[in-house]
Amino acid sequence: MxxxxxxxxxxxxxxxxxxxxxxxxxxxxxxxxxxxxxxxxxxxxxxxxxxxxxxxxxxxxxxxxxxxxxxxxxxxxxxxxxxxxxxxxxxxxGRGGGLPTGALAQVANVICVGSGKGGVGKSSVTANLAAALTAEGKRVGVLDADVWGYSQPRMFGLGAQRPKVSEQRKIVPPEAHDGIKVMSIGFFMEEDAAVVWRGPMLHKALTQFLEDVDWGELDYLLVDLPPGTGDVSMTLAQLLPQARFLIVTTPQPVAQRVARRSAEMAHKVRLEIAGIVENMSGFVTPAGERYAIFGEGGGQLLADELDVPLLGTVPLTMALREQADVGTPLVFADPDDPAAQAIRQTARGVIALTPVELPVMASSTPAAPPEVKPVGMSLPMA
Ligand SMILES: Nc1ncnc2c1ncn2[C@@H]1O[C@H](COP(=O)(O)OP(=O)(O)OP(=O)(O)O)[C@@H](O)[C@H]1O
Ligand SMILES: [Mg+2]
CATH class of the missing domain: 3.30.300.130 (Fe-S cluster assembly (FSCA))
Structure with missing residues (x-):
């Protein structure tokens, strides 16, 4: 030895x-x-x-x-x-050799939730995974990086919220159930106004979400990506070299092929793929009969192909959609629902994969809330 x-x-x-x-x-x-x-x-x-x-x-x-x-x-x-x-x-x-600081200095793990195509349940999985990680005692933030199709304010029932600015000139993210910190472009828009940013504007907005938002101490920052492998994902990969990627797919082999593209993108920008979540995997009738509405096995195939774990298979349930619409993640509203259980299992898998924890700071008596004032639109305007 x-x-x-x-x-x-x-x-x-x-x-x-x-x-x-x-x-x-x-x-x-x-x-x-x-x-x-x-x-x-x-x-x-x-x-x-x-x-x-x-x-x-x-x-x-x-x-x-x-x-x-x-x-x-x-x-x-x-x-x-x-x-x-x-x-x-x-x-x-010595001077000039500064240690890294910045808003994410106290964030232990960043996980981007993405998919090759739209509508597979990224946002639903993100919101519920945030809830499940919180239920496991973790401190969690959610960054809605889907600037064009933001949905996290609605999923957390924060639609009417406007972020405030702290004395340190940081944007204070609104908090949902059990202290989940949420930041979304939606907080800065008139209801249903379209966001048309691309390129540099987009880059600037995302940079601000990461650098100028007072995220504080978090065990997990979950990032809800827009569908596809476009500008936002590339920008975030540049800004967050430590992030890991969680790919959501449906059981269809076709969807799995599309999801592979986002995996290729993750490889290209050197983000580690944490695992796969298969969503919409089957529907069970109240009588217990199971229908594989979107086919079978795509999540496992993709996981095998990429040699990463399949972290969860989430069935279709009406309650998941209903709870998203009323603004309480299903995992909080009905933790025993089969879809909620699947996401809670996913959360435990995520925790097992990300063993780095924030130290419990000596000063962990809750700090007095920062003094805040309402903010108008402080995000990039041309
Ligand atoms: N397991 C599920 N059971 C029932 N409904 C679901 C399930 N997963 C997602 N949905 C519903 O499917 C729709 C699309 O889900 P969601 O918005 O989470 O997908 P997304 O991948 O984020 O979409 P986009 O690509 O548009 O951002 C929503 O209405 C959602 O409530
Ligand atoms: Mg979405």
Whole structure:
């Protein structure tokens, strides 16, 4: 077995791409435990819980240590540098070597929910997954990135809400049931007004949603994408290199082919695909008879093809649609409905796949609500 020092030396090959130094020099290797059976546990301390380059470290550390003779396996885990350690690191980096900050600094996981085609239930799955993650005790935000066909305000019953601006000049997202923070272009539009932005305007609006919104501490930020693989998805992929992709598809083999395109897009922009959710998979009559209205098996096929997990199969139920229309996600309204149960299972799968948690801050006594004033339209206008 290699010694601690040898392992530490090998870890010098892992470079923090933002700070451009190796993780040993940066003091980010918290612990190394080499077990007699050849398994090595390494804990890496990140600068922020939402550290965008976590998967880079995960792979880098595993590869560096696995290359040593006698190592049979590597477990990489993460924690976060204390304020004091961060201060010391900041000092070492000197001026100009700033640590990443920004509105998403306290967001542990970003998950984009997308599909190749429209109407497969992305928005319904997003809203209900947010509810299910909340029910599991997670802090959750939802960003409605479907600027042309926004639907999250309605799904959360926030249609009449207008965001406010905090003293720090940040946009405060309206909160739905159980504290889910929601941001949507819909909050800034007259009812049913059409959004015609493209290109730079779109880029600017999405950037503002990520940078100027006071998301605070979140375990999950779910992003409801518009259908297809267009401008919005590309822009977000650029802005959120740490995001993972959840693909929603229906059971039809045709839909699966279309969904594959969004998978190709995710690969192209190097977003990791977290898994597949098959929606509208069958309808069960009150008498218990099951009809495969949209066919069968497309979700599993796609999951196999992409070698990612099928995280849920959500049946068609009337209640899912009805609850979306009245503004309470079904998972809150009727957690035992079969569709709600399927999404709760999906949420548990998502949690298992995204083990990075925000540390419970010492100051976790709820902060006083920020002083806020109503905001008019502060999003980009030409
Ligand atoms: N499992 C389900 N059971 C019943 N109705 C569903 C189910 N999933 C979605 N729906 C309904 O199907 C319609 C489309 O769903 P939704 O808006 O979530 O899809 P989407 O993929 O976000 O669509 P778009 O591409 O337009 O954004 C909605 O009316 C929704 O209530
Ligand atoms: Mg939608």
């Amino acid at each position: 290699p010694t601690q020092d040898q392992i530490r030396e090998a870890l010098r090959a892992v470079i923090d791409p933002e700070l451009r130094r190796d993780i040993v020099e940066l003091g980010m290797v918290r612990s190394i435990d080499a077990h007699a059976n050849g398994v090595v546990d390494v804990t890496v301390s990140l600068t922020t819980p939402g550290c965008p380059i976590r998967s880079h470290f995960q792979t880098g550390v595993a590869n560096a240590v696995r290359a040593l003779d006698g190592v049979s396996g590597v477990n990489v885990s993460f924690d976060v540098l204390s304020d004091q350690e961060k201060g010391a690191l900041q000092q070492k980096l």
